[in-house]
Amino acid sequence: MDRILLIGSNNKSKTRELRALLDDSPWDLRRLDDFDPVPEAEETQDTFEGNALLKARYYARRFNVACVADDSGLEVDALNGAPGVYSARYAGENCTYEDNNRKLLAALEGIPEEGRKARFVCLAAFVNEDGGEHVERGSVEGLIAPECRGEHGFGYDPVFIPEGFDQTFGELPPEVKAGVSHRGRAFGKLCTHLASIA
Ligand code: IMP
DSSP states (O other), X not given: OOEEEEEOOOOHHHHHXXXXXXXXXXXXXXXXXXXXXXXXXOOOOSSHHHHHHHHHHHHHHHHTXXXXXXXXEEEXXXXXXXXXXXXXXXXXXXXXXXXXXXXXXXXXXXXXXXXXXXEEEEEEEEEOTTSOEEEEEEEEEEEEOSSOXXXXXXXXXXXXXXXXXXXXXXXXXXXXXXXXXXXXHHHHHHHHHHHHHO
């Protein structure tokens, strides 16, 4: 029988992407919705790796199952790497994705294409029932578009044009994003580890 693997995220869009990325792995995938509600893991660390491990450890211990979690964000060179680990709250506590994108586009107003380099970063963490841990990193380089484009995805997807494409992640189909994204790359590597210990 396949072992249970919990996807430790309250973000529905992210959970959907993670389910698709982990679909081929020999694990019985579960979401947080499949368990009794618990308070959300608080992201208190100032690195992607610290927060990814914190979330995976928290839910693994809480439910006594193996768990994967990611921490991810957008680094913009012209903003010295901001919003970085604070990507979700860039425009303030309880802000929307639209607020964040508006603030980002305003911060880059008037900056030409060559000054709009950015990357998405994802740290994927796995924590076993016995406390064993494994972490993988993935990133994708790109540019910040001059305006929001497309309805797919979530977060900064409408303003991020991945290297090698003219369209934003908001315009590209989800399976194309999965093939080149920071999350796709980090979890691609993590899947190799998960297959080896299943
Ligand atoms: P966290 O990893 O849940 O702390 O949140 C990361 C934040 O980074 C999200 O709320 C988004 O704003 C942004 N982000 C991370 N990954 C993506 C992505 O694949 N597309 C768009 N935005 C993302």
